Amino acid sequence: MPDDLTPFPRRPLGRTGFEASILGIGDLADRSVPLEQCAATLRRAVDAGLNVVDTAPNYEDGYSEQVVGHALRGVRERAFVITKIDDLTDPVAPQLEESLARLRMEHVDALVFHNLSDLDVFHTLMEPGGGFAQLADCVAQGRTRFRGISSHSPEVLHAAITAGVCDVAMFPLGPFVDERYVAETLPLARAHGVATVCFKTFGAGKLLGDVLGYNQPLQLRPRGKLSSGGANATLDDAPTLPRLTVEECLHYTLTLDPDVALLGLSFPNEQDQAFAAARRFAPMSDAVMADVRRRAVEARRDKGPCWWNPDPLA
Numbered sequence: 028m029p030d031d032l033t034p035f036p037r038r039p040l041g042r043t044g045f046e047a048s049i050l051g052i053g054d055l056a057d058r059s060v061p062l063e064q065c066a067a068t069l070r071r072a073v074d075a076g077l078n079v080v081d082t083a084p085n086y087e088d089g090y091s092e093q094v095v096g097h098a099l100r101g102v103r104e105r106a107f108v109i110t111k112i113d114d115l116t117d118p119v120a121p122q123l124e125e126s127l128a129r130l131r132m133e134h135v136d137a138l139v140f141h142n143l144s145d146l147d148v149f150h151t152l153m154e155p156g157g158g159f160a161q162l163a164d165c166v167a168q169g170r171t172r173f174r175g176i177s178s179h180s181p182e183v184l185h186a187a188i189t190a191g192v193c194d195v196a197m198f199p200l201g202p203f204v205d206e207r208y209v210a211e212t213l214p215l216a217r218a219h220g221v222a223t224v225c226f227k228t229f230g231a232g233k234l235l236g237d238v239l240g241y242n243q244p245l246q247l248r249p250r251g252k253l254s255s256g257g258a259n260a261t262l263d264d265a266p267t268l269p270r271l272t273v274e275e276c277l278h279y280t281l282t283l284d285p286d287v288a289l290l291g292l293s294f295p296n297e298q299d300q301a302f303a304a305a306r307r308f309a310p311m312s313d314a315v316m317a318d319v320r321r322r323a324v325e326a327r328r329d330k331g332p333c334w335w336n337p338d339p340l341a
Contacts, residue, residue, distance in 0.1 A: 041222025051079035056091035111141035119161035138171035181207035200225035202323035
């Protein structure tokens with residue numbers, strides 16, 4: 028565990044009544060890593076004081092939910108657990124029951140429609156007996172306490188929040204996101220008492236390194252110059268593209284002040300960097316924020332599309 032065990036600040040999670048840590052734990056499952064190891068990594072974050080845990084059935088084909096259930100054995104009451112409905116137009120209850128079985132839980136704290144980013148689909152779910160009515164039934168039955176959406180569409184987020192069908196809204200917030208998430212979605216959610224659990228602080232890793240996202244390395248052209256080393260000679264490392272630091276990205280998001288900044292934190296060293304940055308947090312000035320945004324544009328250039336923005340090539 029990190030040496031500094033200073034508790035993380037907590038704040039109300041919208042109107043849910045839950046006091047959430049400023050950092051949350053996103054998907055960290057990897058089927059190439061044993062269940063016990065994945066669970067120990069997640070439990071490490073919980074023991075450090077993080078108490079919002081996000082998962083979904085399609086994260087590693089259910090493995091993520093198994094990891095969450097295993098990690099929270101004996102400490103379920105510490106965490107606000109969010110899982111998702113992946114098949115948006117299929118019946119909600121059977122999908123939730125399958126998730127609860129993998130989680131080994133009687134209920135989740137929030138059940139959200141996953142990547143609900145199409146207005147036509149949203150309107151379908153709003154029909155009588157549709158998905159949102161089914162979500163409300165799950166709340167009434169005690170199988171989830173709250174309902175909401177995750178979305179990559181400011182328009183869908185606006186429609187869902189103003190329609191009163193969200194207790195929790197999950198959306199991108201960081202140095203490289205569509206400005207409407209910051210200028211429109213975040214204040215709208217606050218005004219309606221909707222919890223804001225935000226992701227893409229690091230731009231799926233694009234802002235921190237030379238990746239297409241989520242540790243998928245870029246195929247950069249090497250310089251072509253052999254280094255010394257005889258039989259072990261190799262091509263020089265490929266040129267490094269612009270990047271931001273963990274602290275810059277995290278402080279930027281925390282300055283925007285969502286209820287929770289949801290991070291992957293898949294390995295202890297990643298956790299330690301994020302924990303240290305969070306404990307050093309002080310709000311950025313407008314000038315520093317503007318500089319980080321400018322450099323973020325350069326840091327994501329040539330690293331593939333940003334699928335979380337309405338214009339992914341922006």
